[in-house]
Amino acid sequence: MNITNPISSQKLKWRIFNDKLFSIVMITFAFISAIPLLSILYQLVKKGYKQIRLSFFTEVAPDTMEAIMAKANHEIIPGGIANGIVGTIIIVGMASLIAIPLGLITGIYLSEASKGKMTNMVRFVVDMLQGIPSIVLGVIAYIWIVKPVTSGFSALAGSVALSIMMLPSIVRSTEETLKMIPSTLKEAALSLGVPYYKTVLKVLLPTGMSGISTGIILGISRIAGETAPLMLTALGSSAINLDITQPSSAIPLLVWEFYNDPNLIDLIWGASLVLLLIIFLLNLLAKAISKKWKVQY
Amino acid sequence: MMAVGILATLIVGSIPTFKEFGFGFIFSSDWNPTEGRESYGALPFIIGTIATSILALAFTFPFAFSIALFLGEYYKKGRMSSILKSMIDLLAGIPSVVYGLWGFYTIKPIIVELGLNAQGFGIFTSAFVLAIMIIPYASSISAEVINMVPSNLKEAAYSLGATRFEVVKNVIIPNAGSGIFAGFILAFGRAIGETMAVTMLIGNSNKIPTNLFDLGNTMASLIANQFGEAEGLKYTSLVAMGLLLFVITGILNLIGKMVMRKFTA
Numbered sequence: 001m002n003i004t005n006p007i008s009s010q011k012l013k014w015r016i017f018n019d020k021l022f023s024i025v026m027i028t029f030a031f032i033s034a035i036p037l038l039s040i041l042y043q044l045v046k047k048g049y050k051q052i053r054l055s056f057f058t059e060v061a062p063d064t065m066e067a068i069m070a071k072a073n074h075e076i077i078p079g080g081i082a083n084g085i086v087g088t089i090i091i092v093g094m095a096s097l098i099a100i101p102l103g104l105i106t107g108i109y110l111s112e113a114s115k116g117k118m119t120n121m122v123r124f125v126v127d128m129l130q131g132i133p134s135i136v137l138g139v140i141a142y143i144w145i146v147k148p149v150t151s152g153f154s155a156l157a158g159s160v161a162l163s164i165m166m167l168p169s170i171v172r173s174t175e176e177t178l179k180m181i182p183s184t185l186k187e188a189a190l191s192l193g194v195p196y197y198k199t200v201l202k203v204l205l206p207t208g209m210s211g212i213s214t215g216i217i218l219g220i221s222r223i224a225g226e227t228a229p230l231m232l233t234a235l236g237s238s239a240i241n242l243d244i245t246q247p248s249s250a251i252p253l254l255v256w257e258f259y260n261d262p263n264l265i266d267l268i269w270g271a272s273l274v275l276l277l278i279i280f281l282l283n284l285l286a287k288a289i290s291k292k293w294k295v296q297y
Numbered sequence: 298m299m300a301v302g303i304l305a306t307l308i309v310g311s312i313p314t315f316k317e318f319g320f321g322f323i324f325s326s327d328w329n330p331t332e333g334r335e336s337y338g339a340l341p342f343i344i345g346t347i348a349t350s351i352l353a354l355a356f357t358f359p360f361a362f363s364i365a366l367f368l369g370e371y372y373k374k375g376r377m378s379s380i381l382k383s384m385i386d387l388l389a390g391i392p393s394v395v396y397g398l399w400g401f402y403t404i405k406p407i408i409v410e411l412g413l414n415a416q417g418f419g420i421f422t423s424a425f426v427l428a429i430m431i432i433p434y435a436s437s438i439s440a441e442v443i444n445m446v447p448s449n450l451k452e453a454a455y456s457l458g459a460t461r462f463e464v465v466k467n468v469i470i471p472n473a474g475s476g477i478f479a480g481f482i483l484a485f486g487r488a489i490g491e492t493m494a495v496t497m498l499i500g501n502s503n504k505i506p507t508n509l510f511d512l513g514n515t516m517a518s519l520i521a522n523q524f525g526e527a528e529g530l531k532y533t534s535l536v537a538m539g540l541l542l543f544v545i546t547g548i549l550n551l552i553g554k555m556v557m558r559k560f561t562a
Contacts, residue, residue, distance in 0.1 A: 019460035023371065029363035030381060036429045037388050040399045131483075131550035132543060133490020135517045139524070139539040225392025228492035228517070232524050255394050259401075259497065272395045279390045 044273045051270025056080035060239060061254060061267070068263050081271050083240045084254040087155065090242070091234060091250055092224055094159035099166045100216060106167075107174025107212075108200060114179070130168035137161040138229030146233060155241070155248035158234030162226060166219030173215020177208035214290040221282035225275055227252040251275045308540060337534035339541060341505045345513035346542075348506060349424045349495065350488040354481060356428030361435035361484070365477065368436070369443030370469060371461075389433035397497035400426035405498070418500035420513045426498060427488050435484035438557075442476030443469055479556035486549040490542060492517040516542045 055078070062070075062079035070078055106122065113119050141161035146153055181204060189199040205212070230236075235247040236257055255271045258264040364381065372378040404425060405417035446469050454464045470477075500512030501522055514522075516538050524535050 015460050015463070019462040022462040022465070026363040026366055026371070029359050030367040033360045033364060033388070033429070033432055034384055036399070037384055037391075039403060040391060040395065043399065043403060044395070127554055128547055128550065131486050131490075131546050133492065133517055133546055135490065135492040135520050136539045136543050136546075139520065139536060142524070143536070221390060225390075225394070227392065227394040228496075228521055231521055235525075252392055252394050255398070256493070259394075259398065268398060272392075272398060275392060276390075276395060279392065280387070283386060283390050 041276075044269055044276060047266075048269035048271075048273035051267060052273065053080075056270055056274075057085065058082050061249075061257070062264070063238065079267075081251060081254050081267070081274065083237060083249040084251040084271065085274075086240050086242070087234065087237070087249040087253070088224065088251045090244065090248060091155050091158045091162060091230070092220060094156065094244065095162035095166060095223060096216070096220060098159060098163035099170055099219065102163075103167050103170025103216075103219075104174055104205075104212070107171045108178065108204070110171065110175040111178035112200075126168050126171050129164060132164075134161075134165060134226055135228040135232070137164050138232035140164070141229065141233045152245075153233060153235035153247040155234050155244045155246065158230045158248070158250070159244075161229035161233050162223040165226065165229070166216075166223050169219035169222060170212075170215050173218070174208070174212050177211030177215075178204055180211070181207050210289050210292070214286045217282050217286040217289070221279045221286070224282065225252055225279055227256055231256065251278075337531065339516070339534075339538055341503055342514050342516045342519050342538065343541070344505055345420065345499070346489055346515040346517070348509070348513065349420050349427060349499070349515055350485055352420065352424035352509065353427035353431060353488045354485050356425060357431050357435055357484065358481070360428075361432050361439065361481070362477070364432065364436040365439030365443055365480075366465065366469075367440075369440040369473075370446075370465065373444065385433045385436060388429065391430075393430065393491060393493040394497075396426050396430055397494035400494060400498045416500065416512075418498060418512055419510050420499060420506055421510050423495045423498040423515075424509075426494050427491055430491060430494065431484040431487050434487050435481050438480030438483060439473070439477040442473045442480065445476075446472045475556050475559070479553045482549055482553035482556070486546045486553065489515075489549070490517055490546050492521050496521045 057080055059078070059080040060083040061081060066078060106126070110119060110123060110126075138161050141157045141164075145157035145160050149156070185203060185207065186199055189203045190196070194203070230250050230253050234250060234253065236249045236253045237247045238249070241248045251271055252275060255268055255275065258268040258271060364385065367381060368378055372381075400422060404422055408422055409417040450468050450472065451464055454468045459467070495515050496518035499514060499518055501514050501518065502512035503514060503519075504512075506513035520535050520538055520542075523531070
């Protein structure tokens with residue numbers, strides 16, 4: 001091939017031009033996606049930081065009258081999101097209590113009996129669970145808990161909905177982590193006469209702790225911001241509520257309430273900012289754990 | 298056990314509706330809660346859901362695909378890719394109610410300003426916000442798949458003098474195509490089930506939307522809006538809507554997972 005041939009050299013130039021153009025377009029598109037992210041963060045921080053005071057974490061949400069009064073006097077709306085924070089901690093905590101043991105057991109089962117019809121079934125079901133829209137889980141928890149068990153909206157129902165949501169993440173991480181642990185470790189324990197259940201509890205689980213806890217934390221961060229299922233189950237409450245059979249508030253629910261009440265709109269940003277910070281911190285924690293105690297063999 | 302339980306619960310809960318309306322429930326376009334003349338049909342919401350999600354997918358595609366190529370082929374390591382990766386993690390971490398707020402306070406005024414729609418609500422607005430929400434899902438799976446394209450195929454093409462663009466076009470896309478497709482199917486499933494942001498932006502009208510800027514309602518946002526005060530037939534109809542949603546997302550997920558499995562095997 002003669003490169004100096006004017007036709008083929010033009011063609012070559014065209015191909016190189018195409019190549020460059022494509023890279024540029026691709027990089028541009030990839031980074032355009034950053035704009036919404038920056039815009040969201042900017043808006044939340046700019047409008048939300050004023051609200052973040054100590055009382056924002058210790059007082060319950062104000063009612064509409066208080067907010068109108070404060071606004072009329074050009075003051076910052078009093079009160080905070082203490083009821084939401086307490087509610088979120090209770091609901092998410094209970095959801096974890098339900099989901100962690102179940103998820104661990106399922107994950108161990110999947111990694112130990114990694115073949116067979118039953119295993120495939122379980123794996124399939126976990127996949128399905130992951131795809132269920134959160135609002136449908138809200139409907140389920142309503143039918144299961146709100147109607148028959150607590151006969152009314154309750155924090156417990158919210159926890160059940162959220163626990164189903166975080167289950168797949170725990171199962172997955174447990175299974176993957178345990179699969180990475182070399183079988184020699186398990187065989188060594190078994191050959192020393194350690195019973196099987198003790199091998200699993202004292203050898204496999206501690207070794208895989210970092211991966212498993214990463215999965216749990218990611219699961220928690222996934223459910224902490226969920227609003228839709230809680231609307232159908234926990235409903236929301238204007239006071240701090242420690243009774244799990246009663247309606248309870250949560251930070252995302254408060255955001256939704258503030259959004260619907262024009263007088264409380266200023267509080268939205270503070271509440272969203274706190275919610276976002278919690279989720280980001282959880283994600284960072286998960287990343288730090290998986291980096292620090294990576295299973296290495 | 299749980300999934301069977303969920304399916305059974307939904308089916309039992311929606312029996313009265315299907316008894317009353319038969320399969321006409323799916324195709325009827327009437328949603329009328331007036332007492333005595335109650336009639337519930339899911340069609341407007343099914344159409345609203347599909348229109349919103351497909352539009353969102355179309356918006357997402359160029360961005361998610363670029364990100365996937367960026368992370369899976371062009372810059373697999375280095376500072377740029379780790380910046381982009383943590384950006385996507387952040388996008389995935391933002392709760393949907395916050396996306397809704399952002400759509401309401403930032404996107405809606407822009408849409409009104411552009412004169413696309415007088416109120417700024419509607420299918421277009423919610424699809425736009427949805428598109429941003431599903432970028433992480435679509436791009437992370439596609440990036441993984443693109444990363445798995447065997448390097449000897451790529452090297453063979455390079456050694457024949459192909460440019461990078463030609464490698465992407467002729468080697469990567471044919472090889473990773475089905476996997477990328479699966480990633481977008483899974484993202485589509487996400488978009489269909491997404492509730493809060495859509496509820497805040499779509500305008501909640503119970504009629505069949507006639508154009509892309511029309512108000513509408515999706516199945517998920519309908520449940521979120523009306524479940525609280527629902528009783529009797531309306532309640533069972535909403536449960537039936539949940540069943541439909543469950544079945545649709547389940548099927549989409551299955552397709553996606555099956556394509557993925559074929560790809561990795």
